[in-house]
Amino acid sequence: KTGKPTSTNMKKKKSATATPPQNTPPPPPANVTKQPQGKEVDNAEEDKVDSKDADEERLINSIPGIDKALAKQILQDIVVHGDEVHWEDIAGLNSAKNSLKEAVVYPFLRPDLFLGLREPVTGMLLFGPPGTGKTMLARAVACESHSTFFSISASSLTSKYLGESEKLVRALFMIAQRLAPSIIFVDEIDSLLGSRNQDGENESSRRIKNEFLVQWSALSSAAAGKQVKTGSKAEDKRVLVLAATNLPWSIDEAARRRFVRRQYIPLPESETRRVQFEKLLSYQIHSLTSADFEELVKVTQGYSGSDITSLAKDAAMGPLRELGDQLLLTDRDEIRAVTLGDFTNSLEYIKPSVSKEGLSEYENWALHFGSSG
Numbered sequence: 474k475t476g477k478p479t480s481t482n483m484k485k486k487k488s489a490t491a492t493p494p495q496n497t498p499p500p501p502p503a504n505v506t507k508q509p510q511g512k513e514v515d516n517a518e519e520d521k522v523d524s525k526d527a528d529e530e531r532l533i534n535s536i537p538g539i540d541k542a543l544a545k546q547i548l549q550d551i552v553v554h555g556d557e558v559h560w561e562d563i564a565g566l567n568s569a570k571n572s573l574k575e576a577v578v579y580p581f582l583r584p585d586l587f588l589g590l591r592e593p594v595t596g597m598l599l600f601g602p603p604g605t606g607k608t609m610l611a612r613a614v615a616c617e618s619h620s621t622f623f624s625i626s627a628s629s630l631t632s633k634y635l636g637e638s639e640k641l642v643r644a645l646f647m648i649a650q651r652l653a654p655s656i657i658f659v660d661e662i663d664s665l666l667g668s669r670n671q672d673g674e675n676e677s678s679r680r681i682k683n684e685f686l687v688q689w690s691a692l693s694s695a696a697a698g699k700q701v702k703t704g705s706k707a708e709d710k711r712v713l714v715l716a717a718t719n720l721p722w723s724i725d726e727a728a729r730r731r732f733v734r735r736q737y738i739p740l741p742e743s744e745t746r747r748v749q750f751e752k753l754l755s756y757q758i759h760s761l762t763s764a765d766f767e768e769l770v771k772v773t774q775g776y777s778g779s780d781i782t783s784l785a786k787d788a789a790m791g792p793l794r795e796l797g798d799q800l801l802l803t804d805r806d807e808i809r810a811v812t813l814g815d816f817t818n819s820l821e822y823i824k825p826s827v828s829k830e831g832l833s834e835y836e837n838w839a840l841h842f843g844s845s846g
C-alpha cells in the first residue's frame with residue numbers, strides 16, 4: 474500500500490519477458506502460479522481450511538437467533554484479516570493518533586483502568602478530505618488494540634446487501650459483540666446517516682439507518698447494564714463504531730451528536746509530507762538530496778497523502794518510461810535512479826485532489842463540530 478511493490482514488480486516483469494542470459498536456466502514465468510510441492514502440502518492446506526470452516530460454524534451456532542448465511546458472509550467479507558497497519562506506517566497525524574490511543578487503544582488494552590467516568594466512547598468519527606489516511610488509521614487502531622476489525626462501506630449496505638441490510642446490520646453487531654473487543658469501521662458513513670435526502674429518503678434506507686442506530690445504542694446500554702450487574706465485566710465486551718467520511722456536513726444532526734468524538738484528519742503538513750516522501754522513496758534507488766526533498770515538500774502544499782503516493786509512484790516510473798521498448802532488454806542494474814526531474818515531470822499532471830475552497834469547508838466544519846485535540 475505504501476508503494477513498496479515497485480521494485481518487485483519490475484523484477485517479475487523482467488523475468489517474465491526478457492531473454493535470459495546464456496547458460497542459465499530460464500526462470501519460471503512470474504505469472505504462473507506455483508504448484509504445491511506435494512500431496513502433504515495439499516492436505517495441510519485443506520486441513521487449515523476445514524478447521525477454519527469448523528471454527529466459523531461453531532461460532533455461528535453459538536449465537537442464538539443469528540441469520541446463519543449472513544453471519545458467514547460477514548465472517549468472510551467484512552472481518553479483515555492480515556494486511557496489518559501500524560502507527561509507524563502512517564506519516565504524521567500525531568494528534569489524531571494520540572486521540573485514537575486515548576479513546577480506543579488504551580481502553581481496549583487496559584479495560585480495568587477505563588471504567589465509570591473513564592468509560593470509553595462507543596463511537597468516533599474521522600472526517601476530512603479524501604486520501605488523508607482515515608482508513609489507514611482505522612486499521613492501525615484495530616491492529617494496535619488487538620481487536621477484531623470489521624470493515625464495511627455504508628454504500629454497500631444500501632446497494633450490495635440491499636434487501637438484507639437490516640438483518641446484516643443486526644448480525645454484524647451480534648458477531649462484533651461475540652468477538653469483542655471489536656471495531657466496526659464504516660466508511661462513507663454519510664451515505665448511511667445522511668440527512669440530505671430526508672424527503673426523498675426511501676423506506677428501505679430509513680429502515681437500515683434506524684436499525685444501525687438501534688444496534689449502536691444497544692451497545693452502550695449493554696455495556697452499562699453489564700457493569701452494574703457484574704461490577705466490572707463490561708470491559709470484556711467492548712465494541713466501537715469507528716466511522717469515516719469526506720462529507721461530514723451530510724450527516725444528520727441526531728446521528729452527528731452520537732459521535733462523541735469527531736476527529737479532523739487534515740491534509741498533511743510539510744513535516745508529514747517529508748516523512749511520507751522519505752518512506753516512499755526508501756524502497757527505491759534515487760538521487761534526491763535533502764535540498765531536493767525540501768523542494769518537493771514545498772511544491773506539494775495542498776496534496777493529500779494519497780496524492781503524494783500517486784505522485785511518487787508516477788515519478789518512480791520515469792526511468793522506465795523513457796526506455797520505451799528497450800525496457801524489455803535492459804538489465805535491472807542499468808536502470809537509472811529516480812531524480813527530482815522525474816517528480817517535476819509528474820507534477821505536471823498529478824495535481825492535488827482537494828481544492829482550496831473544498832479545504833475551507835472542512836476547516837469550517839472542524840471549527841464548529843470537531844473535537845479538539
Ligand code: ADP
Nearest residue numbers: 474563564603604605606607608609778779782
Ligand atoms: P482516506 O480513508 O482518508 O480516504 P486512505 O487511508 O484510504 O485515505 O489513504 C489512501 C492512501 O493514501 C493510503 O493507502 C496510503 O497509500 C496513502 N496515505 C494517505 N495518508 C497517508 C499517511 N498519513 N501516511 C502514509 N500514507 C498515507
